[in-house]
Every structure is written in C-alpha cells, then in structure tokens.
Amino acid sequence: MKRKNGFLSPMPCKGHAFSLLAGVCLTVWCAGVTHAAPSDTTLLEHVQVFDGSSLTEQPERDVLIQNGVIRAVGKSGTVSVPKGARHTDLSGKTLIPGLISDHSHVGVVSGTQVGSANFTAPIIQAALGQYARYGVTTVTALGLTKSPLFDQLRQQQHQNTQGADLFGVDQGIGTPGGMPPEGMVKVGKDQIFRPATAEEGRQAVQKMAAEGTDLVKLWIDDFKNGVSSAKPLPVMKPEVWQAVIQEAHARHLRVAVHIHDLRYAKRLVADGADIIAHGVRDEPVDGEFITLMKSHSAWYVPTISLDEATYLFAEQPALLQDPVLKPALSEDLIRQISDPAWQEKTRTAPLDAASHKAVAMNQQNLLALYKAGVNIGFGTDSGAAPVRLPGFAEHRELRLLVEAGLTPLQALRLATSQAAALLGLSDRGMIAPGKRADFVVLEADPAQNIAAVDQIAAVWRGGVKTEGPLVPR
Structure with a gap:
C-alpha cells in the first residue's frame, strides 16, 4: 500500500491487481467470446447480492472471480464465463462484502491477560484468523503496536489471504500519567509515546512516519467514563495535540483521536483531527459539532459495543451457550465470565450504570449524525480488552447500530463501503467488478434481520475461501 493525500491508496499486488490485460479479457468475455480459464476462476451462481454501496439487494446474481478479483456481476445466466471455471450454486444465500473495522487493536490481549507480552506474531495472527472467521476481512489497529513486527505483519497480510488484512498505527500518542492507563494496557514505552511537550509530540510523529504508519493516533480523555466519583486522569495539553496534528498533516498522515466527551471532540475537530475514533x-x-464535522470532512466511528462489552457478559451469562460466541472465547475467559463473583462485581460497579448510559447516548448521537450526513465509519475497539472479542464485537456493533435506528442495510453499508472509504481503500468494501474478492456468504437475508450476519456459510478473502463455517452445522 502507499499513501496519497493522507489516505491509504492500494498499490498493485500479485494475486489481486486489476490489470489492464484482465480488463481487456473481461470485455471480451462480455462480448461472448470464450477463453480458457485459469484454475482459480470461479462463478458464484444464483446468489442474492448486497453490494455495499446501495441500500437495496439484487436477487439472482452471478459473480465471476478470477485472480482474487471480482471480474463481473450480472443477472444469473448473463455473465460470460470462460471454459474450465468452477461453478458454485449459492441459491437461497446472500453475498455481502467483507466487514471492515476502522478501530480495533491487535497484540494487546491473550485470553484474560493484557500486556506487552502479547505483542507476538502468533497471537496477532490468531486474532486476524478469528476476525476472518467472523467475516471481518480488513482490520485497522489503532495504536499500542510497535515496529518492526507490526510493519512486517502488515506487509505480510497485504500479500496473503490467511486471516484479515491489516492496517494501522505504530505506537500512538498518549499522555504522561494519563490515557491510555498504564495499569490497564500494561504496555511498554516502545508501544506508546507519551510526550510532555509540543516538540516531543512532533518527534513522536516523525518516528511513526519513518516506520511507515498508516495513521497517527491520539488519546484525549480523562478516563472518568461517566462515573462522577472516578478520579480523572491528566489530559494532553492542547499545544501538544496541536503540534501532533500539524506535524502529521505536514507528513500527509491523518489523525484519529480517542475521545469520550463532546467538549474534546469539538476542540479536536476544530484543530484538524480527521477521525473521531469513538462516539460522543x-x-x-x-x-x-455537526457543522464542525461536515465542514472539516471529518469521520466519526461510534464503537457502541465498547461500552456494552463492559456489562454484556455479566448481565447475560446465558450468552456462553451462544454458538456464535463460543468460537471467540478462550478457556480462561469462559471461567471468568462463568464466575458468579465476577458477574456480581461487574453488575454492581459504578461503571455498569455509566456504561448503560454511554451506550444509549452513543446510539442517540450516532443516529443524529447519520441523519445530518456526517461521514460515519465502523469499528468496535475490539482486541483492547478481554471482553471486546475480535469478530464477535463487530457482530454486536451491527446489532447496536440497528437498535439505534438504522436499517440493517444502512448498518452494513457503514461496515463495508463506508469503512473502506474512511481508510481511503478503493479496492474493497463493495461487490463490483475490479474490487477484491473479499466477501461473506450468509445463509439468511440480513435485510430482514441483522442477526443473519451470524449465519456465515463461508468467508472469502482475496478470492480464497477460508476455513469455516463459523458455526458448525
């Protein structure tokens, strides 16, 4: 990948580049001329398609895939097919683009343990595999990472089809004694910068830029999380965050900001922040705020499921029997969630009530911003805490978006084409000719019920079908 005007811009890669020659061949096929097909040509037949861009579905479609790229989409029986192509009948199923997370984390959590010891290739690759099994084919890790491992893994995931593709932030920039709390994330200085001055902030951006970071991340929050009795943490000084934003923009990097409160969101957008990485x-x-977001063409990622995860399993322990949840759980986490003492402690903590209020306010604000035409992406903060489960969190987020007032297809549009647009990735997020063959085959129709995203028949990334299905039948 390369960066253009602060956005990620795909570079042609072997296996999924939509070459001029391929475009010529597609034109010839559509003209009715038959050519011999390479062994990796597949026609998906008689499937209902949600293409990720419109808010309607297209019944009885055929989708032609070759070399990891969608070559043609048309009414069943109208797509010219080369000899030797494999045919897969998907009658009764629905095809959607692979889900894209604009806000997740990798290498922070393993089971119930959080800390720098988890920043290893096997742990990160296992998480990327889990994302893919849940239909999340592209993940953006917003900080708490380090080079050279993170950069090596990103390049590796761009080139192969095993697990979700990976983008994100090297380290990220927090505050001395403040966010993100050292006692919670337990990462070393090499996984986060904590500048005390504007110059140190600029140096942190320069370091990340030299490492090839896709974005710059800031944490601006006192971490009270709506609990009035909580002691606030120090918040970054405006002159520091202003220096970071200016330096990032000078280097054609966009800035994503962790916030909780409206007052900080307003100030950050006014100072040039590009992405509000959590809901107000x-x-x-x-x-x-709406005027600021629209006039600055800023993006908003609500991450509603972040606060829901605080109480979800303590209040609904029966979810442990959910076959969709089980593939995301480690044995240690099952023991923790099953513990009545843990459940009681979680339910009675002041954060429980505050998190319920946060979810309701987040949903209210998301709907207001959506109706106002603000750019909205999709993310969950999955992977930042043990209960924010990769893949499962994204499915919960879709439900919460619908509960907020969006239709299922509006929610899916945020999680596919809009999430890709936030990242500046024009090669994915839609089922259309020339796009990467990253998609999910569902057993049911998500337009009727968003819970259909749980009924995954298959996931394809880069034209390769992954292991599955998610829930054994």
Whole structure:
C-alpha cells in the first residue's frame, strides 16, 4: 500500500491487481467470446447480492472471480464465463462484502491477560484468523503496536489471504500519567509515546512516519467514563495535540483521536483531527459539532459495543451457550465470565450504570449524525480488552447500530463501503467488478434481520475461501 493525500491508496499486488490485460479479457468475455480459464476462476451462481454501496439487494446474481478479483456481476445466466471455471450454486444465500473495522487493536490481549507480552506474531495472527472467521476481512489497529513486527505483519497480510488484512498505527500518542492507563494496557514505552511537550509530540510523529504508519493516533480523555466519583486522569495539553496534528498533516498522515466527551471532540475537530475514533457519550451532539464535522470532512466511528462489552457478559451469562460466541472465547475467559463473583462485581460497579448510559447516548448521537450526513465509519475497539472479542464485537456493533435506528442495510453499508472509504481503500468494501474478492456468504437475508450476519456459510478473502463455517452445522 502507499499513501496519497493522507489516505491509504492500494498499490498493485500479485494475486489481486486489476490489470489492464484482465480488463481487456473481461470485455471480451462480455462480448461472448470464450477463453480458457485459469484454475482459480470461479462463478458464484444464483446468489442474492448486497453490494455495499446501495441500500437495496439484487436477487439472482452471478459473480465471476478470477485472480482474487471480482471480474463481473450480472443477472444469473448473463455473465460470460470462460471454459474450465468452477461453478458454485449459492441459491437461497446472500453475498455481502467483507466487514471492515476502522478501530480495533491487535497484540494487546491473550485470553484474560493484557500486556506487552502479547505483542507476538502468533497471537496477532490468531486474532486476524478469528476476525476472518467472523467475516471481518480488513482490520485497522489503532495504536499500542510497535515496529518492526507490526510493519512486517502488515506487509505480510497485504500479500496473503490467511486471516484479515491489516492496517494501522505504530505506537500512538498518549499522555504522561494519563490515557491510555498504564495499569490497564500494561504496555511498554516502545508501544506508546507519551510526550510532555509540543516538540516531543512532533518527534513522536516523525518516528511513526519513518516506520511507515498508516495513521497517527491520539488519546484525549480523562478516563472518568461517566462515573462522577472516578478520579480523572491528566489530559494532553492542547499545544501538544496541536503540534501532533500539524506535524502529521505536514507528513500527509491523518489523525484519529480517542475521545469520550463532546467538549474534546469539538476542540479536536476544530484543530484538524480527521477521525473521531469513538462516539460522543457524555451529552447529545449539537449543531456546532455537526457543522464542525461536515465542514472539516471529518469521520466519526461510534464503537457502541465498547461500552456494552463492559456489562454484556455479566448481565447475560446465558450468552456462553451462544454458538456464535463460543468460537471467540478462550478457556480462561469462559471461567471468568462463568464466575458468579465476577458477574456480581461487574453488575454492581459504578461503571455498569455509566456504561448503560454511554451506550444509549452513543446510539442517540450516532443516529443524529447519520441523519445530518456526517461521514460515519465502523469499528468496535475490539482486541483492547478481554471482553471486546475480535469478530464477535463487530457482530454486536451491527446489532447496536440497528437498535439505534438504522436499517440493517444502512448498518452494513457503514461496515463495508463506508469503512473502506474512511481508510481511503478503493479496492474493497463493495461487490463490483475490479474490487477484491473479499466477501461473506450468509445463509439468511440480513435485510430482514441483522442477526443473519451470524449465519456465515463461508468467508472469502482475496478470492480464497477460508476455513469455516463459523458455526458448525
């Protein structure tokens, strides 16, 4: 991948580049001329398609895939097919683009343990595999990483089809004694910068830019999380975050910012932040914020499931029997969630009530911003804490978006084409000719019920079918 005007821009890669020659061949096929097909040509037949861009579905479609790329989409029986192509009948099933996360983390959690010891290739690759099994084919890790491992893994995932593709932030920039809390994330200085001055902030950006980071991440939050009795953590000084944003933009890097409160969201967007990486959860958004977001063409990622995960398993322990949840759980996490003492402690903590309020406010604000035409992406903060489960969290987020007032297809559009647009990735997020063959085959129709995303028949990434299905039948 390469960066263009602050956005990620795909570079042609072997296995999924849509070459001029391929385009010529597609034109010839459509003209009715038959050519011999390479062994990796597949026609998916009689499938209903949600293409990721429109808010309607297209019944009875054929989708032609070759060399990891979608070559043609048309009414069943109208697509010219080369000899030797494999035919797969998907009658009764629905095809959607692979889900794309604009806000996740990798290498922070293993089981119930959080810390720098988890930043290893096997742990990260296992998480990427789990994302893919849940239909999340592209993941953006927003900080708490380090080079050279993170950069090596990104390049590796760009080139292969095993597990989700990977983009993200080298390290990220927090505050001395503040966010993200050292006692919670337990990562070393090499996984996060904590500048005390504007110059140190600029140096942190320079370091990340030299490492090839895709974005710059800032944490601006006192970490009270709506709990009035909580002691606030120090918040980054404006002159530091302003220096970071200016340096990032000078290097054609966009800045994503962790916030909780509206007052910080307003100040950061006014100062040039490109992505608000969490929803506003303390009060309703107002006209001033909407105007700021639209005038700056800023993006908003609500991550509603972040706060829901705080209480979900303690309040609904029966979820442990959910076959969709089970593939995401380690034995250690099952023991923790099953523990009545843990459940009681979680339910009675002040954070429980505050998290319920945060979810409701986040949903209210998401709907207001959506109706106002603000750019909205998709993410969950999965992988940052043991209960924010890769893949499962993204399925919960879709439900919460629908509960907020979006239709299922509006929610899926955010999680596919809109999430790709936030990242500047024009090669994915839609089922259309020339796009990567990253998609999910569902047993049911998501337009009727968003829970259909749990009924995964197959996941394809780069034209390769992954192991599955998610839930054994």
